[in-house]
Amino acid sequence: MENPIGNLINQLSRLPGIGEKTAQRLAYYIIELDEARVKDLTDSITRAKENSGFCSICNNITDKDPCEICSNDSRNKKLICVVEQPKDVMAIERGKKYKGLYHVLHGDIISSVDGDEKIKKLIERIRDNEVEEIILTFTPNASGQASIIYLSELLKPLGIKVTKIAYGLPYGSDMDFFDKDTINIAIANRTEI
Ligand SMILES: [Zn+2]
Incomplete structure (x- = not known):
């Protein structure tokens, strides 16, 4: 079952040092950001990954x-x-x-x-x-x-x-x-x- 918010919380909680509660807080924070800031965030993750070795x-x-x-x-x-x-x-x-x-x-x-x-x-x-x-x-x-x-x-x-x-x-x-x-x-x- 596709559950976008649950999926985001799950992804965040798998990061080091982020527990379930922090993951929930970050997920709701991200959802309330405007679209441009969410795009900046996802782009910066993708760019850092693509350009690092x-x-x-x-x-x-x-x-x-x-x-x-x-x-x-x-x-x-x-x-x-x-x-x-x-x-x-x-x-x-x-x-x-x-x-x-x-x-x-x-x-x-x-x-x-x-x-x-x-x-x-x-x-x-x-x-x-x-x-x-x-x-x-x-x-x-x-x-x-x-x-x-x-x-x-x-x-x-x-x-x-x-x-x-x-x-x-x-x-x-x-x-x-x-x-x-x-x-x-x-x-x-x-x-x-
Ligand atoms: Zn070196």
């Missing part, structure tokens, strides 16, 4: 390949920060202190789709660019800890420094929620594994 170097979401960060000559290419999600790159970039590059796994070691492929690519980047340090920034939970151990054992034999950020961050917390000072301090106080 993954950086062939760091796997971050980007509208050009290589991405802004990988193609920026002033970034320190000897330093790569391994993150779980594109939003972690945004969180670190908000701090404006970190000047190295990134490698986005799209999940931790256990949940990453094509994780093996992404790690193989990381190792190639380390070899090809004489990378000196890898910073691991996994979420402080059980699979994040497992990811840190797994990657440090894999990367240390390559003769590079492997560090993890200093979590004064609560166990199980998401990096996205921290302000720029907290993230900058966590990176500045990173420790060698």
Whole structure:
């Protein structure tokens, strides 16, 4: 049975962080908007999707390949920060202190789709660019800890420094929620594994 409003609520409730109630509120809000604003909203979603892809170097979401960060000559290419999600790159970039590059796994070691492929690519980047340090920034939970151990054992034999950020961050917390000072301090106080 076609139920347009129910369908919209259902679609919205499938977005991360949006529960049933918020989905309902957003759906009714959208329905009450004028047509031009609804069109702007749907067009912006379609355009963002059509013009975005993954950086062939760091796997971050980007509208050009290589991405802004990988193609920026002033970034320190000897330093790569391994993150779980594109939003972690945004969180670190908000701090404006970190000047190295990134490698986005799209999940931790256990949940990453094509994780093996992404790690193989990381190792190639380390070899090809004489990378000196890898910073691991996994979420402080059980699979994040497992990811840190797994990657440090894999990367240390390559003769590079492997560090993890200093979590004064609560166990199980998401990096996205921290302000720029907290993230900058966590990176500045990173420790060698
Ligand atoms: Zn990139």
